[in-house]
Amino acid sequence: MDKLRQDTSIGGNLRALRKAHGYTQERLVAKLQLLGSDTTRPIYSRYETGELNIKISDLRHLQVIYQCSYDAFFM
Template sequence: MNQNIKAHKTIGDNIQKGRKEKGLTQEQLSAQLQVIGCDISRGTLAKIEAGIRHISLEELNAIKDVLEMSYDEILKL
């Protein structure tokens, strides 16, 4: 069963903040996610950050790991 977290602008903003704190572009984060087996393109990442695309639990876990963020940091509204 594929679980998704509803798209939300604040969650996207939290991911974008974490990415920028790491000094990564969307392209660089996308590449790092792909290396660990999470196939997210730069465009998909942009949609997640904009709050217009749902995020799967697999994607959330991968983003959390690469950005070294907690679930609370990503999901806080």
């Protein structure tokens, strides 16, 4: 399974995008799971806090959900 090296700003960017779109972690994880992700809310929480590297497949799913460029996750 491909993973990215930890980016110090990605967790904060994920949190900001989620809040800007009005999603709770639970609702966002439900959307991810509908797209085929096996991510749970505790795992997603660890993505946002920077404790865990996000899977590339989850970034792809988030790009679909947010309809944004991948740059939004890293800026």
